[in-house]
């Protein structure tokens with residue numbers, strides 16, 4: 621997953637570090653951290669090796685009932701545009717449904733590099749619920765999207 625993140629040119633080095641911390645917490649401290657991941661893999665040849673096509677990290681939103689945060693979704697450039705991102709969202713949403721969750725929140729940036737991201741979430745059924753102008757920096761808004769389950 622580290623290779624996948626480093627191959628994603630929209631993420632800064634700091635963002636890659638944060639994403640890796642979340643993955644580490646999902647694998648090693650899932651109970652205490654509350655972070656979890658859905659990973660999409662493809663078998664490589666006849667052995668046990670698998671290629672990571674993409675992953676999505678999420679967690680329950682503290683101090684809410686049945687609300688989840690979708691923190692991060694990334695698909696390796698080789699596998700983009702083939703429905704992997706959408707399949708990761710659907711798998712995550714099914715988990716939320718099974719746990720009696722009812723709402724998913726996503727936060728993203730309006731800056732140009734994320735333009736396709738907002739479209740991706742919109743295509744996946746997420747609705748813009750709010751915007752904080754200049755939240756990340758002047759001209760770069762925080763966009764809050766949500767989806768009810």
Ligand SMILES: CC(C)(COP(=O)(O)OP(=O)(O)OC[C@H]1O[C@@H](n2cnc3c(N)ncnc32)[C@H](O)[C@@H]1OP(=O)(O)O)[C@@H](O)C(=O)NCCC(=O)NCCS
Nearest residue numbers: 692693694695700701702703704705706736737739740743
């Ligand atoms: C955004 C991302 C996860 C999409 O993954 P993907 O597997 O390529 O997406 P899918 O093939 O499942 O596409 C699903 C839908 O989103 C749309 N979509 C995906 N990427 C898009 C883009 N860059 N611009 C516009 N629309 C896009 C597709 O047109 C598709 O629509 P459809 O269902 O009507 O056909 C992937 O491009 C990525 O990893 N980007 C870099 C990391 C990133 O920005 N992550 C989000 C912030 S954490």
